[in-house]
Amino acid sequence: MIRLPYYPGCAVQTTARNYAISGIAVAEKLGVELVELPKWNCCGVFPSLATDDLMRHLAPIRNLIHVQEMNDSGVVQNENRVVTFCSMCFHTLKEASLFVKDEEKLGKINTFFEREKEFVGGVKQGYKGGIKALDFLEVLRDIIGYEKIAKEVKKPLKGLKVAPYYGCLVIRPREIGIDDPENPTILENILEALGAEIINNPNRTQCCGSYHTIDRKDIVAKLTYDNLIYPIRNGAEVVVTCCPLCTFNLDFRQKEARELHRDLKEIPVMYYTQLMAIAFELDKQFYGVDLELHHVDPRPLLKAKNLY
């Protein structure tokens, strides 16, 4: 068993519980124990892109300090990695860890943390650098490997037509992304190992509309249509995602998208970890499909394919 520090983030505790429930179970099956940070705060998504905005980096750096503390207290030994499921958390933590490679910036941020020593609830140390944020997809590819995933498959997803969707933050920008920003393959490789039939989705790296879902639903509806219509036309039965916000937009904004274009059929959206839990034949509670978190219910499809 490899023990890795794990940063949950707000989304997988609320609207994306199905992502973490399935992901943690899958990790355990593959010999990785995800040890939750004893204390953590919202990562502060999006990272600030301004050169002078240090304050917006406090939240992610504070979490990286908590990883240091885990090492100090002996919860993990010499572990400089921290794993997340949520693409936005991953992106933010990694961006911050790169941002403070500039020592002047790190120095200023640490002066801020220095002042916390004297009060209850403050961190007792500054950030020393060197903590690496990993997306769980990287853990699967680089630490576990596709072969081991394939070996664990008890019930291959034969005949299930899946279209991967990456979104932005896990592949762009290049220095943060975990795969080729124009032609990523990591989700395809995992789904292939599960025995699923991969359906080409030409828009799999296009933006989902992201935070515009709050104040510009129309933009998100248009993008949701664009991102779903090609996989549907190509025969996809389910869209597979790795980000809770993409999932929310692709799933919940289907109704707004259909108001724009009547020809959009309903299609369920699932996390890759849910399909892994199904293919591994884990306990049904780890599929995360019974939590009323899906707008388009994937259960009828799974039942039809004899997977649930």
Added chain:
Amino acid sequence: MEIKQKKEKKEEIVRIYIMGREYKVPAGLTIMKAMEYAGYRFIRGCGCRGGFCGGCATVYRVKGDYKLRMALACQKTVEDGMYTSQIPFTPAEKPIYNLEELSPSVNVFLEYYPEIAKCVSCNTCTKACPQDLEVMDYVQAAIRGDIQEVAELSFDCIMCGLCAMRCPTEIVPYNVALLARRLYGKYVMPKAKHVEERIKEIESGKFDEEIRRLKETSMNNLKEMYEKREIEPE
């Protein structure tokens, strides 16, 4: 000799500045008492004088120290060279909700206080809290909908408003926490069985006769009964 005398004198009387004006007051007084000593009379911003009501939020800075500090005027004793000012009221946002109609869902805080999503985890609220609460941590717990965590971390909140005054993203932590404690009490915390049973007894009229008798008893008899009452052991 001369110098020593001065020093001794300094220990007794300190120089403070109330809203910019200088006063010499005896050392050892609280800010509140020092202000009264200086001639101010409190008609607002003063309540229990015991550190519980949160009415006397104060901001101060000590000469030579760059830090702006927060305290309760009834608790903090004056220091030489202290600049101080009262914040008797925080004009904070407080949406109207009906507890009966709410549900303890994970998004309940974001629904009524969406601005909590702006928290940058700077911890300034925690630094400001005169009750030493982990304010930022409960705001964070509110973002992820953990009602119990918010209620427990904020249990000792006295609603003084200093966290809201200091928050760079204009969150009102103490009102968020109040919602959490209300939801926790109503929907999450296990109900005390004996209280429920007693309420049923009261409603079924079990004590009506006793109350009627008490009402008819004269004041002197009541006093006597009160003095002779059974006192529960501590």
Added chain:
Amino acid sequence: MDLAEKVKSISGEDVLSCYQCGLCSGSCPVRYAMDLSPTQVIRLVQIGEVEKIFESNTFWICSTCFTCQARCPRKINITKIMEALRQIRLRRDQDKIALSKIPKEELKIFPPIALVSNFRKTTS
């Protein structure tokens, strides 16, 4: 500091290296909703006419997807330039959205990350 200088200093990007090929605008998934294209925005910063950008909605419509950044042949981080423009507005307390206007029913279903990221980009 004039506004063009400010955009450069907040973003840390060298706008003068842009040769106006238009790849950013062609790649932008939300270009259709913008008044000015990203290419036009860069040009206006180059010639110092930033005020004209502020009459447009372009920098608010940008959804920070980094597609332009990934494709720019001159390696300009256009996403950062959009952030700088938003910041210039927000640092003057000119919010894009009012929190009180968000419908309650919607607030019940949003993932926290949607609100956190939106408020970071549209409120001060």
